[in-house]
Amino acid sequence: MFKPKKKLGQCFLIDKNFVNKAIESANLTKNDIVLEIGLGKGILTEELSKNAKKVYVIEIDKNLEPYAKKLKDTYDNVEIIWGDAVKFDLNKLDFNKVVANLPYQISSPITFKLLKRGFDLAVLMYQYEFAKRMVAKEGTKDYGRLTVAVKARSDPEILCKVPPTAFNPKPKVYSALVKITPNIEKKKKIENEEFFDNFLRAIFQHRNKSVRKSLIDSSKELNYSKEEMKKILDEFVKNNLDVKDLMNKKVFKLSVDEIVNLSNKFYRFLSEG
Incomplete structure (x- = not known):
């Protein structure tokens, strides 16, 4: 039986309500090519594959291969890329949307990497405290470099707070689903x-x-x-x-x-x- 690895920040989403919320918020059509970071046990991947044209999944842990095989045997529009999403060149993939339950420790580098690469829409699971920093107002304690870097290029929105019971194993903190809509007009204002x-x-x-x-x-x-x-x-x-x-x-x-x-x-x- 597979045991989630603490060092990889593996907390697998098991509550279908939040899977459905993510799918619904991403407004997927059969023209969309989706990137997912972290396969987990494939619960989100399965719903993505039913609703999108193609799904790329970047997964670092080869021990999750049985779940990958099961998905690939059932859905022909899923492609698993074994590797580290932080190091992987995202320009090699032609996705236009991102839906993922991100491991907490790569939240910041992945978010910056995605904003640099560009996309139409992203629905991502973050630690709640991190999500609050993304949407913070100036003058508040949560307002910082992350806030400005994200808000200068996009419009982030917290969709809902997610309790530890939605995951296995249960994290010690709350999470949040966040929708990020790139804002080209804002991004254009940054000269360099x-x-x-x-x-x-x-x-x-x-x-x-x-x-x-x-x-x-x-x-x-x-x-x-x-x-x-x-x-x-x-x-x-x-x-x-x-x-x-x-x-x-x-x-x-x-x-x-x-x-x-x-x-x-x-x-x-x-x-x-």
Whole structure:
């Protein structure tokens, strides 16, 4: 009998109500090609295969092969890819939707990876605390780098809270189903995505400090020394007086739009300099 592995974060979804909620929320049609990350015992995969044109499943644990075989014997539109989803090149697959019960420990890297790759719609299971951070408002304790990185590119929405009893083995925390709808117009506003992500990492290392202090203290994230960053910021504010108030504001009090605009202006300033 198969035993879920703690180190892989395996908590298999067993409650059909939440499987159905995920399927329904994904608005699947026979034209959709779906990516699922984590096979589990195939309970979600089976419903996906009934409702979509094709289902790709990336699974790291070869011990789940008996469940994969059973699915493939029954459904000819399921393809299992054995490997690590965090390392796998998602551009090799032509999916347009993502529906998955994600292992908690890969939530962050997978979310960023998916947003970079692009998709039409995703319905994903996260730890509830993680989900709250994705949808948080500025000025709250849950608002952080994750919030801004996700909201600057998409519209996340918590669909429902999921109790530990919906899984086997039962996790010690609640989960949540989250719908992520990419927002192309928002994403287009980011002038340089790599710089934007580095900028976010720098300022949110010190979310309770002013933007100016945060950038100085985390100057290495943008490949500058603290002294260099101080001079750069003085020059930046002198040339862009409209950012002065934002630079003195605490990081976690800035809205997503304010952070995107500030990042773009700083990127342009550094590029021109």
